[in-house]
Amino acid sequence: MTTQQTNPIAAAERIALDSTDSFPSRIGRVFLIEAAEIAVFRTSDDEFYAVENLNPHPKGGPLAEAIVSGHYIYDPLYDWKIDLKTGLVQEPDTGEVRTFRVEVADNQVILFTK
Amino acid sequence: MNTPAKEKLVVIGNGMAGINTLEQILKLTDRFEITVFGSEPHPNYNRIMLSYVLEGSKTIDDIVINDWSWYEENGITLHTGVTVTRIDTENKAVITDGGHTQSYDKLLIATGSNSLMLPIPGSDREGVVGFRDIADCNQMLDAAKEYKTAAVIGGGLLGLEAAKGLVGLGMDVTVVHLMEDLMERQLDRQASAMLKTELERQGIKFAMGKSTAEMQGDHRVRKLVFTDGEELDAEFVVMAVGIRPNKQLGEVSGIQTNRGILVDDFMRTSAPDVYSVGECAEHRGICYGLVAPLFEQGNILAKHISGAETAGYAGSITSTKLKISGVDVFSAGEFIEGPQHTVISAKDEWKRTYKKVLLDNGRIVGAVLFGDVTESASLQKYVREGTEMNDEIYGDLMGTGSGCCGGGKSKTAAVEKMADDEIVCGCKGVTKKVIVDVITEKGLTTVDEIKACTGATGSCGGCKPVVEQILSFVLGDGFKKTVKTGICACTPLSRQEIVAGIKEKGLRTTKEVMNVLEWHNPEGCSKCRPAVNYYLGVIYPGEHKDEKESRFVNERMNANIQKDGSYTVVPRMYGGVTTPEDLKKIADVSVKYNVKAVKVTGGQRLDLIGVQKEDLPKVWEELDMPSGYAYAKSLRTVKTCVGNQYCRFGTQDSMGVGAMLERKFERLDFPAKFKMAVNGCPRNCAESCTKDIGIVGNDGGWEIFVGGNGGIKARLADSLCKVKTDQELTDTIAAVMQYYRETGNYLERTSEWVERIGLDEIRSRTVENEESRRALVASIEHALTFVEDPWKQVLNDKKTRSELFETAQPAVPQA
Ligand code: SRM
Numbered sequence A: 001m002t003t004q005q006t007n008p009i010a011a012a013e014r015i016a017l018d019s020t021d022s023f024p025s026r027i028g029r030v031f032l033i034e035a036a037e038i039a040v041f042r043t044s045d046d047e048f049y050a051v052e053n054l055n056p057h058p059k060g061g062p063l064a065e066a067i068v069s070g071h072y073i074y075d076p077l078y079d080w081k082i083d084l085k086t087g088l089v090q091e092p093d094t095g096e097v098r099t100f101r102v103e104v105a106d107n108q109v110i111l112f113t114k
Numbered sequence B: 001m002n003t004p005a006k007e008k009l010v011v012i013g014n015g016m017a018g019i020n021t022l023e024q025i026l027k028l029t030d031r032f033e034i035t036v037f038g039s040e041p042h043p044n045y046n047r048i049m050l051s052y053v054l055e056g057s058k059t060i061d062d063i064v065i066n067d068w069s070w071y072e073e074n075g076i077t078l079h080t081g082v083t084v085t086r087i088d089t090e091n092k093a094v095i096t097d098g099g100h101t102q103s104y105d106k107l108l109i110a111t112g113s114n115s116l117m118l119p120i121p122g123s124d125r126e127g128v129v130g131f132r133d134i135a136d137c138n139q140m141l142d143a144a145k146e147y148k149t150a151a152v153i154g155g156g157l158l159g160l161e162a163a164k165g166l167v168g169l170g171m172d173v174t175v176v177h178l179m180e181d182l183m184e185r186q187l188d189r190q191a192s193a194m195l196k197t198e199l200e201r202q203g204i205k206f207a208m209g210k211s212t213a214e215m216q217g218d219h220r221v222r223k224l225v226f227t228d229g230e231e232l233d234a235e236f237v238v239m240a241v242g243i244r245p246n247k248q249l250g251e252v253s254g255i256q257t258n259r260g261i262l263v264d265d266f267m268r269t270s271a272p273d274v275y276s277v278g279e280c281a282e283h284r285g286i287c288y289g290l291v292a293p294l295f296e297q298g299n300i301l302a303k304h305i306s307g308a309e310t311a312g313y314a315g316s317i318t319s320t321k322l323k324i325s326g327v328d329v330f331s332a333g334e335f336i337e338g339p340q341h342t343v344i345s346a347k348d349e350w351k352r353t354y355k356k357v358l359l360d361n362g363r364i365v366g367a368v369l370f371g372d373v374t375e376s377a378s379l380q381k382y383v384r385e386g387t388e389m390n391d392e393i394y395g396d397l398m399g400t401g402s403g404c405c406g407g408g409k410s411k412t413a414a415v416e417k418m419a420d421d422e423i424v425c426g427c428k429g430v431t432k433k434v435i436v437d438v439i440t441e442k443g444l445t446t447v448d449e450i451k452a453c454t455g456a457t458g459s460c461g462g463c464k465p466v467v468e469q470i471l472s473f474v475l476g477d478g479f480k481k482t483v484k485t486g487i488c489a490c491t492p493l494s495r496q497e498i499v500a501g502i503k504e505k506g507l508r509t510t511k512e513v514m515n516v517l518e519w520h521n522p523e524g525c526s527k528c529r530p531a532v533n534y535y536l537g538v539i540y541p542g543e544h545k546d547e548k549e550s551r552f553v554n555e556r557m558n559a560n561i562q563k564d565g566s567y568t569v570v571p572r573m574y575g576g577v578t579t580p581e582d583l584k585k586i587a588d589v590s591v592k593y594n595v596k597a598v599k600v601t602g603g604q605r606l607d608l609i610g611v612q613k614e615d616l617p618k619v620w621e622e623l624d625m626p627s628g629y630a631y632a633k634s635l636r637t638v639k640t641c642v643g644n645q646y647c648r649f650g651t652q653d654s655m656g657v658g659a660m661l662e663r664k665f666e667r668l669d670f671p672a673k674f675k676m677a678v679n680g681c682p683r684n685c686a687e688s689c690t691k692d693i694g695i696v697g698n699d700g701g702w703e704i705f706v707g708g709n710g711g712i713k714a715r716l717a718d719s720l721c722k723v724k725t726d727q728e729l730t731d732t733i734a735a736v737m738q739y740y741r742e743t744g745n746y747l748e749r750t751s752e753w754v755e756r757i758g759l760d761e762i763r764s765r766t767v768e769n770e771e772s773r774r775a776l777v778a779s780i781e782h783a784l785t786f787v788e789d790p791w792k793q794v795l796n797d798k799k800t801r802s803e804l805f806e807t808a809q810p811a812v813p814q815a
């Protein structure tokens, strides 16, 4: 028997995560989307950003517990500074974390996986 | 379709010199299509730091310079685990051990060196290695787990670093050296003797003037037999007698070699379009064995090969630094005096320092320093330039300068004269010009900012004095003002100024502080946000609402994060004393939550390692024990010895008093972690000397010690005072703690604080001046009324519990 596995995430365009008021300011929350963990941050200007919850440092680890400053985070394990807008690790370190588009509609935080 | 074909540049050797040259080339041009071959199965790493890997302060991952993605991002094809066996210079192609051929337009040979392995009979036995690469380093780490005795043959730089590493790994290590003096090629007899004494103090043994005749054993080496018949047990042998330039490839391919592959001033070999840099190359009769010259070579080749103007390479004057903590040695140029030299020297047996400067016709031609190497940067400069000795330089070097600021002036003068492309940071290959440019163009004012921007000082830290000198040279007076005070790059303000600002203006949150006190970076960084949150907490006990978002992960989660994102849980075990009931609970919870390891910590309690984030609240709930604060800048453990309840020598109840103190002062925030120990008698089984506060019982009272530290920079505690009663003891401790809480810089341990504030001042505030003492005790008692167990707090707060610890799964994806 061959089961043609359709991956709902690969197909999905947008996923409603949770209501905006369930996101504390400057503290990351983790969502499990299929097998992938996504860290979602609400910055002090009430913008929302989503990145893969995977530290770009070669040793890996999470990102959600980072310290948030403006649209940058300082990662919890190695203190790398990462731009939430681009996913780029700031000098002198290098690397990149995958970013996802996020929008707010009807007080819901919507994640775009494509 | 017709993009002009790029020139093919092939690099043999994926090591420090080859890849650094590539980095320089990539900055200048993109006209090459680059292929790299490397025998080792790793991306380019910092070979220098293998010594730190061995010593345990760095991991292999930490020392990677260019990771796999760097090659990808720069379009470089990398073949690791592949050795080039021949170069066909006629058809311009290289042939690999797998039989593959790769053509080139330009070829760079950067094959480095191999460890020189002496052909001593029996040295083909298992357990004999060199010290050159990751594989060697791993063998040493493994051997240390299994075997006890090691010999290091060779008392040079590499041998000594290897020996120190192995001692650190718990082996019994003897350095076997042919000569009577260690590092005789870098040090004179005097410095060498001082070095030996210091290393003996650090646990290394020496067999001097010995030559190994044979290595005996079974399949594995078991002992060395020396030519004089003496023997030495050794189940592991590191040969560190020297390096041999890896020139075979040149030899078999008809390229001219001597000791190494011969190159001219533009790093050209005898074959057309074939270049060589690094340890394998011989330039004007010299094969270098240190990175600084290799980077200079790479720099010149990069310009030359990219068609940029450059003068040729004229050779380097090298200097030496031993990377063993607590042992500072430096030498440059000529250091053994001959009849032509004028010698200036100073030896201080009390401070254990030694300085020697050699002059030839009045010019500085060489120097050796031991113990105090602050003048090394200037000396290197003087030697390189053959500077003439004068009164000012003499005053600086020999510490007889007049006035207080004479030194600074000429040090910056030395920096001023330094050539623009001279490499300041050897680890990262950062030149003086790059540093000057970031200071002037980006307006940087601190070493930390320069580190963030260029990487300089970020590795071994050896270049920090020179970077500081460049800063002060470029900024002039601006340097002292900004550098001395700001707590981080976000603000020029010091702790005192911030605290004063908070009190005067009644600021209440980190946001307000950063706004009103005009931070450059509106929301601060990972350094200042936690610091300001702490200062607010001390100023407004009970009122300041702790900001979770300004807490570093461990303090936000109330547990220590592990590299895989799981956590550890350490419950309180007051004074290191537990009960069978608590042990049972710990066992049950560990089994239920599949804890990866249960470890007895160095602080006399148990650590449950590898708890998943979402299980943390459940583990706390089921343990139903107070948090041990193993993650916090707070009271960690109070270590105790057995004491007079049971011990035949005990004069005081250390267990009881230790547990009492731990209960009394737990949960309070401190500038940094805070550790105590209580001992029943001066035998000091619970080690008071390395604690923030150490307490030693005597017949009739207690002696209190402060400022001990067993960590990064160890420091023995100072005796503060003796007290008679337990009440006096508690009050004195309370006063010291509060004084530290109020005046300590965030992250400053008491070991640094005692030195900054001064023991006399602390004693006056907390012991002698009754009024100040009482005020401090009252303040801490007030603050203590507000503390609350953080684990209980989370359990009672559904919202925080779910926001911080749960991984959410959104309902249905919306199509
Ligand atoms: C668990 C423990 C090791 C053990 O199993 O024995 C430990 C584990 C860690 N120590 Fe430690 N230290 C532990 C006792 C010590 C001791 C010994 C002691 O307390 O008696 C010292 C030296 C004494 C001292 O502090 O003066 C010690 C000096 C350090 C230092 C260096 C501090 C310094 O000021 O020099 C650090 C780094 C830091 O704090 O920045 C550190 C940092 C760490 C961290 C928290 C690293 C981190 O930030 O993630 C380690 C967490 C490991 C992990 O994966 O969870 N640990 N650490 C010990 C916990 C004791 C406890 O029950 O709470």
Ligand SMILES: Cc1cc2nc3c(=O)[nH]c(=O)nc-3n(C[C@H](O)[C@H](O)[C@H](O)COP(=O)(O)OP(=O)(O)OC[C@H]3O[C@@H](n4cnc5c(N)ncnc54)[C@H](O)[C@@H]3O)c2cc1C
Pocket: B012, B013, B014, B015, B016, B017, B018, B037, B038, B039, B040, B047, B048, B049, B050, B051, B082, B083, B084, B085, B110, B111, B112, B113, B131, B132, B133, B158, B246, B249, B277, B278, B279, B280, B288, B289, B290, B291, B292, B294, B321, B323, B426
């Ligand atoms: C433990 C240790 C500590 C050190 N400490 C210091 C220090 O404190 N300061 C300092 O300045 N220097 C230090 N050095 C020396 C420094 O590491 C070297 O000078 C530097 O690494 C040399 O660079 P290189 O590129 O010439 O050679 P390497 O870094 O050795 O690179 C050569 C590479 O080429 C590969 N290779 C060889 N032949 C072939 C082939 N035919 N085909 C493919 N690949 C090949 C090798 O496997 C190797 O990876 C230290 C060295 C060691 C081992």
Ligand code: SF4
Pocket: none
């Ligand atoms: S437990 Fe302490 S000493 Fe051991 S690796 Fe971690 S920080 Fe270093």
Ligand code: FES
Pocket: B424, B425, B426, B427, B428, B456, B457, B458, B459, B460, B461, B462, B463, B464
């Ligand atoms: S020389 Fe090692 S960090 Fe600069």
